[in-house]
Amino acid sequence: MSTTLRSARKEDIDHLLAISSEHELKTKNPERIRAEGFLVSAYPREVYQRNLKHITIAEVNGEFAGFTLTFPSEETPPEVAPDVARIQTVIGAAPFFLIKQVATRVKFQKYGVGRAMYERHLSGQKVPAFAPIVLQPPNRNLVSIAFHERMGFKQAESIRDEHGDEKSGLWCWTPAES
Ligand SMILES: CC(C)(COP(=O)(O)OP(=O)(O)OC[C@H]1O[C@@H](n2cnc3c(N)ncnc32)[C@H](O)[C@@H]1OP(=O)(O)O)[C@@H](O)C(=O)NCCC(=O)NCCS
Numbered sequence: 001m002s003t004t005l006r007s008a009r010k011e012d013i014d015h016l017l018a019i020s021s022e023h024e025l026k027t028k029n030p031e032r033i034r035a036e037g038f039l040v041s042a043y044p045r046e047v048y049q050r051n052l053k054h055i056t057i058a059e060v061n062g063e064f065a066g067f068t069l070t071f072p073s074e075e076t077p078p079e080v081a082p083d084v085a086r087i088q089t090v091i092g093a094a095p096f097f098l099i100k101q102v103a104t105r106v107k108f109q110k111y112g113v114g115r116a117m118y119e120r121h122l123s124g125q126k127v128p129a130f131a132p133i134v135l136q137p138p139n140r141n142l143v144s145i146a147f148h149e150r151m152g153f154k155q156a157e158s159i160r161d162e163h164g165d166e167k168s169g170l171w172c173w174t175p176a177e178s
Pocket of ligand 1 (some may be wrong): 023035036037038039042067102103104105108109110111112113115116131132134135141143144146148150151168
């Protein structure tokens, strides 16, 4: 199965909303959560609209298969301010690359679509990349952890709740030294 990547256009937004809704946590039972992962940041149309240039679309045989929403640190919008603040507790004021959303449609999962999108983002990347992952019991996103660790990310920090359970974590990929 070959994946092609391109920039997002206005006409893609319905697809983006459909895939976000396919992965919405509250619509999934524990079995689907374990098998497919999930998204928690359910953005409205305007957010995708406003950030079109930060969205990469993956297609398989011309069919919409997945997307990423990513930001270089110098172009982060207000809706990711909490992520920016967290990342800065790890790396201070240094530049970084934020992967805010990544999703592959269920029917295309485990065929290399996510890998293709990440390889595009990480190839030639000069700054560390960060991806926040939900760990809140009982909804630890094990699929996302497995995926990110396969792509070379390591856990860099976590936030815990009042019981000491991890609520969410930041996974970090570091560029090879040149
Ligand atoms: C996480 C997600 C984007 C992965 O996308 P994908 O297109 O299925 O991933 P790929 O097929 O490219 O897999 C890349 C690597 O990750 C591994 N991987 C992917 N899904 C996995 C899973 N469920 N369990 C274990 N490993 C997995 C693959 O084995 C593969 O390794 P390899 O290339 O070395 O063989 C997809 O599962 C998804 O959209 N989940 C729902 C949304 C989500 O959880 N997003 C992350 C929020 S933080």
